[in-house]
Amino acid sequence: MIRIALAGNPNSGKTTLFNVLTGSNQYVGNWPGVTVEKKEGCLKGNKEIVIQDLPGIYSLSPYTPEEVVTRTYLIHEKPNAILNIVDASSLERNLYLTSQLLELDIPVVVALNMMDVVEKQNERIDLQELSKRLGCPVFGMSAANNDGIEAASKAVVRLVLENKKPIPSTFSEEVESALDQIEQLLPIQEQARWYAIKAFENDEKVFAELSLEDSVRGQISKIREQLETKLDDDSESIITDGRYNWVAKILRGVYEKPYKHAMTTSDKIDHFVTNRWLALPLFVIIMGLVYYLALSTVGTYMTDWVNDVFIAQWCQGGMRAFLESVHASDQVISLVVDGIIGGIGAPLGFVPQMAMIFLCLSFLEDCGYMSRIAFIMDRIFRRFGLSGKSFISFMVSTGCGVPGIMSARTIKDERDRRMTMIVTTSMPCGAKLPVISLFAGAIFGNDGGWWIAWATYVFGIIAIILSALVLKHTKMFAGESSPFIMELPAYHLPKMKNVLRQTWQRCWHFLKKAGTILFVCCVITWALVSYGFGPDGFGLVQEVDQSLLAAIGSFIAPIFTPLGWGNWQATAAGLSGFVAKEQIVSTIGVLANVADDTGLDPQLWQAVGVMFPSAAAAMSFLLFNLLDAPCLGAISTLAKEMNSHKWTAFAIGWQMFYAYSISLVVYQLWTWFATGMFGLWTIIAIGVVTFYLFMIVKPMNKVSPKQATK
Amino acid sequence: MMLNMTLKELKPGDRARVTRINCQGALKRRIMDMGVTKGVELLVRKLAPLGDPMEINLRGYELTIRKQECEAIEVEMIERKGKRS
Known part of the structure; x- marks a missing residue:
């Protein structure tokens, strides 16, 4: 049996895709957080492939229940592949999560959803180049219009068979060397990079799970504190900054958007709907x-x-x-x-x-x-x-x-x-x-x-x-x-x-x-x-x-x-x-x-x-x-x-x-x-x-x- | 010389760059996870009908955030509504 997890930002269209893939009727809405529980279903026409719809998350931080549910599932139940749904109309923020998914040592396919919206706004995304830079297959699609889904789902299955691991995102040299040192200290082989980053971020949940010796924890703390002093920031912020910098680097030249974009339809509607005087009466x-x-x-x-x-x-x-x-x-x-x-x-x-x-x-x-x-x-x-x-x-x-x-x-x-x-x-x-x-x-x-x-x-x-x-x-x-x-x-x-x-x-x-x-x-x-x-x-x-x-x-x-x-x-x-x-x-x-x-x-x-x-x-x-x-x-x-x-x-x-x-x-x-x-x-x-x-x-x-x- | 100011003080139409985030723990992580990191440019879209929360545009999407949280976000002005500073 092959298990494929759908992961992505809230409101990126995971459930719509899930419904198309499995032929089921899950609840879909246009507000962040419609899916609050994980749900399972078999791929239409293939009982051997189980699709897991995970709650939408912005990050794999340990702070919110949905994020914890998702990361516990990804780390401990290790699906065979992750189908990462990315809202192509806000690429930067979506790829921030991708940068974290790529570290999990699980094959990833990136599916750029809402490509129809992107095209309408005259934005251009070079899918081939993006795929090369991310080190994983990238597909454009529109789940709502049922467009390009088949190519993406086939790619996931192929990827599982090849078991091709993704290339994780990279940080600045200083951070990388700190992460290397921590990785050496950790008594684990699998998903070591993810654990090293979490240990650097001082993630209590991960420490509880690893149950490290005090001396090792002390060493990790020392590495962290040294870098924190040097960069004058806390470790979590160093990592978050690093990820967004990585995303910016990836997107340079890949993602083009008309410099001064005209008011979108959404802006025009909002002009009335959230207008100072009209909003409440309108409601x-x-x-x-x-x-x-x-x-x-x-x-x-x-x-x-x-x-x-x-x-x-x-x-x-x-x-x-x-x-x-x-x-x-x-x-x-x-x-x-x-x-x-x-x-x-x-x-x-x-x-x-x-x-x-x-x-x-x-x-x-x-x-x-x-x-x-x-x-x-x-x-x-x-x-x-x-x-x-x-x-x-x-x-x-x-x-x-x-x-x-x-x-x-x-x-x-x-x-x-x-x-x-x-x-x-x-x-x-x-x-x-x-x-x-x-x-x-x-x-x-x-x-x-x-x-x-x-x-x-x-x-x-x-x-x-x-x-x-x-x-x-x-x-x-x-x-x-x-x-x-x-x-x-x-x-x-x-x-x-x-x-x-x-x-x-x-x-x-x-x-x-x-x-x-x-x-x-x-x-x-x-x-x-x-x-x-x-x-x-x-x-x-x-x-x-x-x-x-x-x-x-x-x-x-x-x-x-x-x-x-x-x-x-x-x-x-x-x-x-x-x-x-x-x-x-x-x-x-x-x-x-x-x-x-x-x-x-x-x-x-x-x-x-x-x-x-x-x-x-x-x-x-x-x-x-x-x-x-x-x-x-x-x-x-x-x-x-x-x-x-x-x-x-x-x-x-x-x-x-x-x-x-x-x-x-x-x-x-x-x-x-x-x-x-x-x-x-x-x-x-x-x-x-x-x-x-x-x-x-x-x-x-x-x-x-x-x-x-x- | 640019004076230190916070996101809360900006008006709709102002464009600014984030210089520092002055809070800790889960809140800071959440703000940063949403893409509000050092150096990012943002545009204040509007205030809600009752003056709070604020709607900002950054990294190609719309984010709403309360003024209380905006206080923790230090920014430098790039462009005041209509004119460059």
């Missing part, structure tokens, strides 16, 4: 447009059709007629028509709306707008202990919380990353959309629509800010914010194929969930609603009030009485949201018995009206379900990413507390203003508001000097 308008498209126009026509015609008439009507024609018992008809089709159908109707949101988000992610949002928003979010990069997580969470939590990995600082993961699921994700839609309709009637959904989006951001502000004032999250250094990739027009594929994948994931988890849940919910302890003992019950679900719901319901929805139906619906948020709508659907009527929505609206005596209660229920702990899928991702039981427990605990307290405040104060009812819980709600205000206003915790120097 608000773009997000408004996304929701308008999804919830008011295209998405809604489709959703209405799915609800009224497809599910109500065709599925439910047809199935009922069929079952009656075969003389099925009422019980079976009830299970199939009310329980299963009614339950699954309720959230399924919202798929077209979700698809529109996914489509818009895929487009925004792919074109390069995400990194601009990070750039625009950084100043705002830094105050709350988050960075512009956190905002990318929030945007992704608007689609789904799972990739949202994962994308927090690009945040280098542990504290910022945890905070981002804790707050990011407050964003209204695709699965919450049905819930929002339903409640917007029920509370505000027909003309609620898109602006309510958009308002929940804004509310999500505000909720995140408040949550982050409070957390920031605790001891756990105190301290300076971490640095924000990020590449702004050039805009490109997304490939329609790519956008549609991503949209389809996300919708498909949702449909699969509807067919599996939701199906089981609907059957269970139906059973819990239909069976119970009636007057004749356990069995089918006529009144839902006697059902098992009523019994369970009633037991828990008092907890939610202060929030205005302490009845068993609402409690049961809320609890079912932990399986998947859209299950809330399902449960309401089953409870409302939306059987043989046309027009699913008004029926569900009535059901909501019965469950929630006031608009305040309905609103409090909606807010609770927007802010509380996410669905099981997101929770398990959170647990994996936190990698700590303590932090996972804290995150869920905080989310529950936060959701509860915000809903409490909204319900109690709303009721107080609307009806003048004032009670113990009103006082508690005011207490909560005071507590939050105090947390925000009180001075930040001082960082102890010990922490500060760390």
Whole structure:
């Protein structure tokens, strides 16, 4: 078996290439750090060749998790070859990584990606000469256009068979002689140059691995210190400088670019998108447009059709007629028509709306707008202990919380990353959309629509800010914010194929969930609603009030009485949201018995009206379900990413507390203003508001000097 | 004689050369890994709408960096917006 590793800078197109090579469908976007884990796949048409997609990195330094993952893989699992993807439109910075890859004693093929962009800008790269100077094969290609990929992948395989080792990059004479001396001291044969450089750089991780004798370490330190004094710089900087000098030397005469280049298209777009005055309004308008498209126009026509015609008439009507024609018992008809089709159908109707949101988000992610949002928003979010990069997580969470939590990995600082993961699921994700839609309709009637959904989006951001502000004032999250250094990739027009594929994948994931988890849940919910302890003992019950679900719901319901929805139906619906948020709508659907009527929505609206005596209660229920702990899928991702039981427990605990307290405040104060009812819980709600205000206003915790120097 | 100044003090449109990086450890490594090394030329593109972070162009790509980190990067001016110095 041959193993080939794809390595390169973030956003250089590794995943696009990986998808082409393996024929798989990995997630691609145009912001640095889309791939946060390594992934494997077989080369299309050849099971013997395994392609490994590694996270994008700028360097093999020991400081960030992605870099450590990549270098550990390259050093210890020694792939047979490295396919180094280089973004030809920023050669210098990309070849800096190449200079490090060439030291690993593993055959390297350099693939210059995005050659189409380079040609468009009238830049010229002499591939032959570059190949000669780098001492390894170089190919030009365009992964997005599927151009030149085959030549590159064939070259890699050939290279593996020849096992031709690359020629490492060179430093100045002084540095080379120091590295030689260190290499002599190290008790290893393989990859000795890489280890020597790392030892010179004083890389603690490498020293721990080598477990050298003290005397040897002392000698290495002496060599390092001598050169540091001589060159008046620290060893890491000497090496970094050396590498960039080497790259400059390599590129001299090989890479030509028109001296005064005209404004590129990216520059022109940025002129507006990150404009001082236009940037923020533009962002608000773009997000408004996304929701308008999804919830008011295209998405809604489709959703209405799915609800009224497809599910109500065709599925439910047809199935009922069929079952009656075969003389099925009422019980079976009830299970199939009310329980299963009614339950699954309720959230399924919202798929077209979700698809529109996914489509818009895929487009925004792919074109390069995400990194601009990070750039625009950084100043705002830094105050709350988050960075512009956190905002990318929030945007992704608007689609789904799972990739949202994962994308927090690009945040280098542990504290910022945890905070981002804790707050990011407050964003209204695709699965919450049905819930929002339903409640917007029920509370505000027909003309609620898109602006309510958009308002929940804004509310999500505000909720995140408040949550982050409070957390920031605790001891756990105190301290300076971490640095924000990020590449702004050039805009490109997304490939329609790519956008549609991503949209389809996300919708498909949702449909699969509807067919599996939701199906089981609907059957269970139906059973819990239909069976119970009636007057004749356990069995089918006529009144839902006697059902098992009523019994369970009633037991828990008092907890939610202060929030205005302490009845068993609402409690049961809320609890079912932990399986998947859209299950809330399902449960309401089953409870409302939306059987043989046309027009699913008004029926569900009535059901909501019965469950929630006031608009305040309905609103409090909606807010609770927007802010509380996410669905099981997101929770398990959170647990994996936190990698700590303590932090996972804290995150869920905080989310529950936060959701509860915000809903409490909204319900109690709303009721107080609307009806003048004032009670113990009103006082508690005011207490909560005071507590939050105090947390925000009180001075930040001082960082102890010990922490500060760390 | 050129006065010592930091990247933070530059205005959009200014062109400068890096002379020194005044920080340590992971931050310094990260800044240098991104290509901000001694002697490199850079152009300040713009500031974000709220005045921070800064967008600079160097080595043929766009980099965004907060003013706080810019303070650690010493530069010498090559060209002020519009005129050579």
